[in-house]
Amino acid sequence: MNKKKSFLEFISEKRFIHILISILLGFLVGAIFLAIMGLSVGAAYGRLISSVTSLKGFSYVIVYSIPYILTGLSVAFSFKTGVFNIGCEGQFVVGSMAAACVGILAGGVPKILLIPLCFLAAMLAGAIWGIIVGFLKTKWGINEVLSMIMFNWVAFYLSNYIAGFPAIHSDGTAEATKNISENASTLLSKGVIDSLGLCPTANWGILVAIAATVLAWFIIEKTTLGYELKAVGSNKFAAEYGGISVNRSILTALGISGALAGLGGALQLMGMGSRISIFSSQEGFGFAGIVVALIGCSNPFGALIAGIFYGALTFGGSKLNLVGAPTQLINVIVGTVVFFIAISIIFTRLRFLKKKPKPKVPDKKPAEEKGKEAASE
């Protein structure tokens, strides 16, 4: 085995190398677009980097990344278990709304109780939203992608509808709910923020996100439940034969995935938004989750890192117009990254380029022997 060959093999096998190459290519394509538009690549990318590397900028990045980490986790979890949770968007929205209802209506409850209560309500709402879809699939065989798309919109309008309730709707003219109670907020105290020089919405939601990451990893890798879910994900017929109830697994997977997305909605609300606006179109946290999960190789820790990366791009991108570059450049870069991740499967074929196996001779012999054995039996 010479060194060059093992290097090629290394590239072809390591998934994170593919992702890194994809990210580089994404920025390269972004640079080409900038050049075509006659803008300075250095100024734009310099701005992107400088805006996320200061302490204040980085605290913004962390705050921005919290919902993306959770939705990314949600989708990654569903990928591992063989379901494509495109309904993450809806689960995020109902989770957010549930947390808002609790945070507004039960505002008098002490902080130490109210915050877990909000989390719980959000996770429950998200889980129910996921399980309904699972139930439609297991009971009536309705395609889950279809019903998830439907439920995303139902969640969206439901949230707008609930936001209009007099008990919740803002007293002012704003097309939004009231602000949630101080007791439900995860913001750091004003003193801490000022003394450290963090962004005004700095909150400890990231700790919850990290805990959720570890938990998701633990469930997938270290528990019987996770093993069963993965088994159903990789081959449901084999799993069923092995005595695993496929239907129950689908419901469980969607429930957990939905709960993660719902928690994301709660964290976004309690840390950053503090109220829910009546929107005219979907916000896209759930759809971003798909991207985050893909960049993170459908791995919980991958989703954590990818979520922060996505948060950095979103926040950095919002500063791009200061140097005259369009904010949408970020979507182009991320889209390109995902595109190259999709085609990075060709890297796994690199090793075949290198070592041409002796054509078919070794294949043929065992086949013949097998044939003989079968004949002799």
Added chain:
Amino acid sequence: MTNFVNTLGIMLYATLIYMTPLLYASLGSCFSEVSGVVNIGIEGMMTAGAFTGTVVAYFTGSPWIGFLCGGLAGAFFGMLHALATVSLGADQTIAGTAINMLGPGIVIMIAKVMFNSTDTIPLDASMKIPRLFRGVFDTSTVFGRFMDNVFANYAATYLVFIAALVVWFVFYKTRFGLRLRACGEHPQACETLGIDVLKMRFACVCISGFLSGLGGAFVTMAISNQFRPISIVGQGFIAIAAVIFGKFRPHGALLGCLLFGFCSGLKVVLGGSSGIDMQLISMIPYVVTVIVLILFVGKSRVPSANGRPFIRAK
């Protein structure tokens, strides 16, 4: 009575106009899915078509050139999707997600550079897709008014029904259609019979992009008169839903689009007068879809090889 007939006419008109973009995209989606390539990038292709259509119409002054270029822009992103999924064997869901980011990302960025705003400049009425039967019907009678309401539609609406018929014919009455369906069911068998599966799929995904682009262009050149970032939002996914609803058949997809169009029409008619909350009315199409699926349609059979990249044996 007169009132009722009027409302019915408006209702039909709204149903037709709202189902048109969905039907274009759904027909496109049929091509891709039936040939065995999952295409969740419809949304991105529609957005590209929506922007390109308005911009070309704005600069050339011709709605039909704009409409066609909208389709071509969609086809370009279809080609990207085909390149990744068919030629390189990439994961179809991931590639589709990339298209959904790239399509809107690129066109909104171009809009920003060209118009210094994410919206394009509104089109004049002459640059929009023409209405065919304007003033043909005598509006003094109740029936005439009804007909005038219904047929106030844009030319591309009638075109999409012809397109649906053509697609149905191609799918079920031509050799190309038979091969196309076979590619989605059992590509290996096709290859054995000398059908170039990769070429077939590549073509189908490009066609799907073209039709989606037309659908997108209809939104910005007929329903509205300018491109905005939220012009398309969600319609691509609804089109996919209509296809799954229609069990991956063009005539089924037409029914699905009709349902969504009808519900949108209901929204228009009920919206002003009924006193029911607008948000609840907006929810109707999605809830109705699920209920209809449970009660009447049931399980949708996905083409066997759908979603699996075909890698040719050496």
